[in-house]
Amino acid sequence: MGEPTRIRADLARNAAIDILVARGVPAVDASKVADALIAADLRGIDTHGLACLGDYVLALEEGRIAATPKFQVSQRFPWATRLDADNGLGPLAASEAMATAIASAETFGIGAAGVVRSNHFGAAGVYAAMAAERGCIGIVAANASAVAAPHGATRPLLGTNPLAVAVPAGRFAPLVLDMATSEGSRKKVRKALEDGREIPSGWALGPDGRPTTDPAEALKGVMLPFAGAKGSGLSLVVDILSGVLTGAEFGGRVLSVMTNQDRESGNGHFMLAFKVSAFIDEAEYSGRIETEIERLHALPAAAGFDAVTYPGERSARIRADRAAFGIPMTEARIATLVALGGGRLRPPVDA
Amino acid sequence: MGEPTRIRADLARNAAIDILVARGVPAVDASKVADALIAADLRGIDTHGLACLGDYVLALEEGRIAATPKFQVSQRFPWATRLDADNGLGPLAASEAMATAIASAETFGIGAAGVVRSNHFGAAGVYAAMAAERGCIGIVAANASAVAAPHGATRPLLGTNPLAVAVPAGRFAPLVLDMATSEGSRKKVRKALEDGREIPSGWALGPDGRPTTDPAEALKGVMLPFAGAKGSGLSLVVDILSGVLTGAEFGGRVLSVMTNQDRESGNGHFMLAFKVSAFIDEAEYSGRIETEIERLHALPAAAGFDAVTYPGERSARIRADRAAFGIPMTEARIATLVALGGGRLRPPVDA
Numbered sequence: 001m002g003e004p005t006r007i008r009a010d011l012a013r014n015a016a017i018d019i020l021v022a023r024g025v026p027a028v029d030a031s032k033v034a035d036a037l038i039a040a041d042l043r044g045i046d047t048h049g050l051a052c053l054g055d056y057v058l059a060l061e062e063g064r065i066a067a068t069p070k071f072q073v074s075q076r077f078p079w080a081t082r083l084d085a086d087n088g089l090g091p092l093a094a095s096e097a098m099a100t101a102i103a104s105a106e107t108f109g110i111g112a113a114g115v116v117r118s119n120h121f122g123a124a125g126v127y128a129a130m131a132a133e134r135g136c137i138g139i140v141a142a143n144a145s146a147v148a149a150p151h152g153a154t155r156p157l158l159g160t161n162p163l164a165v166a167v168p169a170g171r172f173a174p175l176v177l178d179m180a181t182s183e184g185s186r187k188k189v190r191k192a193l194e195d196g197r198e199i200p201s202g203w204a205l206g207p208d209g210r211p212t213t214d215p216a217e218a219l220k221g222v223m224l225p226f227a228g229a230k231g232s233g234l235s236l237v238v239d240i241l242s243g244v245l246t247g248a249e250f251g252g253r254v255l256s257v258m259t260n261q262d263r264e265s266g267n268g269h270f271m272l273a274f275k276v277s278a279f280i281d282e283a284e285y286s287g288r289i290e291t292e293i294e295r296l297h298a299l300p301a302a303a304g305f306d307a308v309t310y311p312g313e314r315s316a317r318i319r320a321d322r323a324a325f326g327i328p329m330t331e332a333r334i335a336t337l338v339a340l341g342g343g344r345l346r347p348p349v350d351a
Numbered sequence: 352m353g354e355p356t357r358i359r360a361d362l363a364r365n366a367a368i369d370i371l372v373a374r375g376v377p378a379v380d381a382s383k384v385a386d387a388l389i390a391a392d393l394r395g396i397d398t399h400g401l402a403c404l405g406d407y408v409l410a411l412e413e414g415r416i417a418a419t420p421k422f423q424v425s426q427r428f429p430w431a432t433r434l435d436a437d438n439g440l441g442p443l444a445a446s447e448a449m450a451t452a453i454a455s456a457e458t459f460g461i462g463a464a465g466v467v468r469s470n471h472f473g474a475a476g477v478y479a480a481m482a483a484e485r486g487c488i489g490i491v492a493a494n495a496s497a498v499a500a501p502h503g504a505t506r507p508l509l510g511t512n513p514l515a516v517a518v519p520a521g522r523f524a525p526l527v528l529d530m531a532t533s534e535g536s537r538k539k540v541r542k543a544l545e546d547g548r549e550i551p552s553g554w555a556l557g558p559d560g561r562p563t564t565d566p567a568e569a570l571k572g573v574m575l576p577f578a579g580a581k582g583s584g585l586s587l588v589v590d591i592l593s594g595v596l597t598g599a600e601f602g603g604r605v606l607s608v609m610t611n612q613d614r615e616s617g618n619g620h621f622m623l624a625f626k627v628s629a630f631i632d633e634a635e636y637s638g639r640i641e642t643e644i645e646r647l648h649a650l651p652a653a654a655g656f657d658a659v660t661y662p663g664e665r666s667a668r669i670r671a672d673r674a675a676f677g678i679p680m681t682e683a684r685i686a687t688l689v690a691l692g693g694g695r696l697r698p699p700v701d702a
Contacts, residue, residue, distance in 0.1 A: 077460035079430075080629040109428035110461060114630045137596070153650035153659040165588050175591070177584040201552075209653040227578035233528040233662040236647075237516050240526070244639045245488070245630050251646040278431040279465045279596050288595045295602040296587075299504035302560040308504040311584040 005334060006326030007345055012050060013038050015342030019053055020089075022341045023060040024067035029092050036091035040123040041327045044318035045178075048123035049327075050337060055120070056089060057340055059257050064264075065089055065119055071096065079104045081113040082246065087264045090121030090257075094142075094269055098127040101273040102134050109278035114246030115269040120144070120257045125178030125312070128166035131273040132174035135282060139272040140164040141238040145265070146252040148182040149222040151232035154209040156222055157252040158182065161238040166312070168276060170286035172293050173319075176312030181235035183226040189215045202228065241270040356685060357677030358696055363401060364389050366693030370404055371440075373692045374411040375418035380443050387442035391474040392678045395669035396529075399474035400678075401688060406471070407440060408691055410608050415615075416440055416470055422447065430455045432464040433597065438615045441472030441608075445493075445620050449478040452624040453485050460629035465597030466620035471495070471608045476529030476663070479517035482624040483525035486633060490623040491515040492589040496616070497603040499533040500573040502583035505560040508603040509533065509576055512589040517663070519627060521637035523644050524670075527663030532586035534577040540566045553579065592621040 016034035021027055033056075041049030059065040069088030075081050081100045085093035097113035104111025121127070124140045131138025144159030164178040184203040192199045193215035204218030205211055212218055225231040243250025248268025255265045276285045299308045322328075329337075337345050364385045371381035384407075392400030410416040420439030426432050432451045436444035448464035455462025472478070475491045482489025495510030515529040535554040543550045544566035555569030556562055563569055576582040594601025599619025606616040627636045650659045673679075680688075688696050 077629050080460060080625075082630060109431060110463075112461075112625070112629075137592070149653070150647055150650065150659060152653050152656035153647070154653045155650045157647060157650060167588070167591055175587070177581075177588055179581045179584065205653055209651070210655075226581055229662070230528075230530045230577055230582075233530065236526070236643075236661065237518070237528055240518055240640065240643065241488070244643050245627060245636065247631055247635075247639075250639065251643045274431075274463070276596060278428050278463075279433060280598055284598075285596065288598075288601065289591065292587075292591065292595050292602045296501055296504070296508060299501065299506045299508060300560070302500070302503050302505045302556055304561075305503035308501060310587065311580070 004328035004330050007329050007334070008326045009038055009042060009323060011345055012041065012327055015337055015345035016050055016053060018344055019057060019337070019340045019342045020060075023057055025060070025089070026068060029089070032095050033089050033091045036095050036122055036126050038327075039126040039129070042319045042322045043123070043125070043315040044322070045123045045125070045315070051333070052120065052122055053340060054336060055258050059119070064260055065257065073100070079108045079111050081111070083113055083115045085115055085118040087117050087119065090119040090267060090269075093118040094121040094127050094140075094271070095130070097269060098130045098138070098140070098271045098273065101271045102131055102136060105131075105134075105136050105273045105275050110272075110274040112273070113269075113271045114242075114248075115271070116246050116248040116266075117264060118248070118267045118269055119265050120267065121269060123178060124162035124164035125166065125176045125315075127271060128164035128178065129174055129176050129312075132166035132168045132176065134273075135168055135277060136273040136275050137168075138164075138166040139270075141241045141270045143239045143243045143248070143250060143254050143268050145254050145256040147186070147223055148225050148235065149205065150236060151225065151229045154205055154222055158225055158232070158235040158239060159254060160185075161235045161242075163234060163238050168285070168289065169293060169310075170290040172290060172310075172313075173316030174312060175310050176315065178311070179226075181225055181231055181238055183224050183231070186219065186223060189218050189223075193219065202226075242268040246270060355679035355681050358680050358685070359677045360389055360393060360674060362696050363392065363678055366688055366696035367401055367404060369695055370408060370688070370691045370693045371411075374408055376411070376440070377419060380440070383446050384440050384442045387446050387473055387477050389678075390477040390480070393670045393673045394474070394476070394666040395673070396474045396476070396666070402684070403471065403473055404691060405687060406609050410470070411440075415611055416608065424451070430459045430462050432462070434464055434466045436466055436469040438468050438470065441470040441618060441620075444469040445472040445478050445491075445622070446481070448620060449481045449489070449491070449622045449624065452622045453482055453487060456482075456485075456487050456624045456626050461623075461625040463624070464620075464622045465593075465599075466622070467597050467599040467617075468615060469599070469618045469620055470616050471618065472620060474529060475513035475515035476517065476527045476666075478622060479515035479529065480525055480527050480663075483517035483519045483527065485624075486519055486628060487624040487626050488519075489515075489517040490621075492592045492621045494590045494594045494599070494601060494605050494619050496605050496607040498537070498574055499576050499586065500556065501587060502576065502580045505556055505573055507573055509583070509586040509590060510605060511536075512586045512593075514585060514589050519637070519640065520644060520661075521641040523641060523661075523664075524667030525663060526661050527666065529662070530577075532576055532582055532589055534575050534582070537570065537574060540569050540574075544570065553577075593619040597621060
């Protein structure tokens with residue numbers, strides 16, 4: 001395998017744009033999608049960055065995602081936007097929706113957007129962070145294809161259903177909490193089976209409907225939301241906000257863009273952004289959040305931890321490193337992107 | 352001990368009002384506090400209902416909570432209210448704040464309130480449910496005295512920091528998710544020690560900063576937020592919304608009203624309410640949320656569960672029962688309330 005190669009973010013971005021434009025995505029839209037995916041790669045969320053492009057390209061080529069969607073926007077209040085994404089690329093719809101919510105917040109102090117007929121959108125935290133970079137607290141909820149059984153059930157109804165919250169943090173990088181509300185993934189369970197390891201308790205039920213730590217039993221059973229009833233409740237709330245409230249699919253009916261055939265995936269997103277200055281002077285807020293973080297940093301670290309950090313702190317460090325030195329990619333990842341048409345990923349040989 | 356006696360909710364309410372009025376709380380304020388506490392008792396949250404009155408009374412008598420606070424209200428946007436509770440009773444401040452947020456939502460589709468200089472407010476779900484009963488999605492966050500170490504730390508910074516979300520549910524009772532973002536309580540750990548049981552993994556660190564299931568070690572160490580990094584992140588976000596953003600105490604500086612002496616507790620609350628009709632017709636929403644719940648109910652139940660339920664469903668059943676047949680109270684609880692001045696709890700002997 002060897003060491004991963006560092007690919008400059010601007011070159012990776014160009015490659016992503018080329019790949020999408022070659023499938024009929026308008027350049028301006030392709031650049032927004034590339035921005036969202038690269039933002040995930042820069043933050044170290046490698047599974048939700050350019051790694052998604054292969055599936056997106058396949059869906060575009062097979063007509064399961066629209067390359068040139070016509071977004072329909074409507075408003076019942078000046079702060080509340082509904083965006084029909086016309087089965088376009090999820091990152092395009094999501095970044096447009098958060099930009100709209102932030103624009104409302106610039107005028108009214110608050111903005112929200114409900115997105116329907118969207119698709120897989122990558123990393124929720126990327127859109128929440130857009131708000132924090134504009135002096136707003138940002139909240140993002142999105143539903144996804146059913147993988148987890150609600151607390152007390154033995155059949156899936158809930159997806160990974162990510163929930164992200166970002167808050168400005170003064171001189172520190174924004175706090176970005178970005179979490180799946182499902183516990184483990186079946187992929188991790190299969191890995192545990194291969195490695196001969198048990199899975200953590202709370203991840204899955206066996207086929208008998210009882211909790212199991214045996215990966216083989218888990219694969220015959222069902223995955224769970226995180227943290228029992230609490231996580232299950234949060235995951236359900238995410239489905240209600242992003243699906244029931246917006247008008248998108250919900251309750252286990254969102255499909256995966258990797259496998260859908262007969263109809264659109266139907267993902268829904270919910271975005272909220274409000275100015276901290278709606279409640280407190282921005283300078284005072286900055287001083288207070290910095291104090292909060294300083295108090296956190298001053299705590300003694302537990303066994304196995306170098307330091308006490310806040311959500312998004314590690315990602316911000318990774319981003320600084322990757323922005324300066326490039327995004328690490330394996331040769332296999334690079335070859336895939338080049339094969340998809342991303343040759344601009346590599347600087348010219350004579351550079 | 353014997354069977355608990357059922358006390359009619361209106362009599363319990365009268366008793367609570369009498370108890371508070373006798374400590375100088377104006378009748379109109381006392382009735383609001385009584386409403387909030389009785390609402391918790393009716394929903395089966397016995398620890399956050401009239402059980403709180405003893406501590407409130409002591410704090411009122413000792414002047415640690417103001418009996419006749421002068422609330423100061425200000426707004427930077429018509430939807431955003433800041434309420435300085437002047438160290439008054441928490442349930443009074445919280446119900447006033449949510450009522451204000453709902454009133455804003457009636458006009459603008461959305462309303463929020465940040466509360467400072469408050470105190471322990473009882474059950475977060477009670478205030479979130481106020482929003483759901485008015486066609487709004489309600490979110491409540493509140494901070495509390497430090498009991499739990501953030502993920503990766505060995506000293507407390509975070510409180511129980513409750514987070515509640517309530518959503519209207521059509522012909523079903525509102526969904527009310529009401530959760531502490533700390534995992535267990537030291538009270539439960541002491542009980543486990545008495546009973547000779549281990550505590551669940553994830554509840555606490557021992558004095559060596561390592562996870563422990565030994566209650567004796569846990570009592571020498573520190574409690575944790577729920578669900579590792581995810582719950583810790585949520586708990587921190589609750590502190591930021593309710594404390595940093597509002598202008599209240601935060602970062603481990605909120606005091607417990609049971610123990611504070613030198614200064615106010617300084618609790619902060621954050622409340623958000625927005626109309627579902629800001630995004631979708633109310634009738635369409637009702638049909639969709641009913642479908643969501645029907646799909647949930649149709650799932651097969653896991654081992655140990657009678658049925659699959661949504662958050663707040665069980666509480667709604669308890670409320671129906673208790674509203675009809677009274678709130679069960681032990682003789683000790685009744686005696687305490689009578690001793691505090693709540694004699695109206697019992698119907699006259701000749702009734």
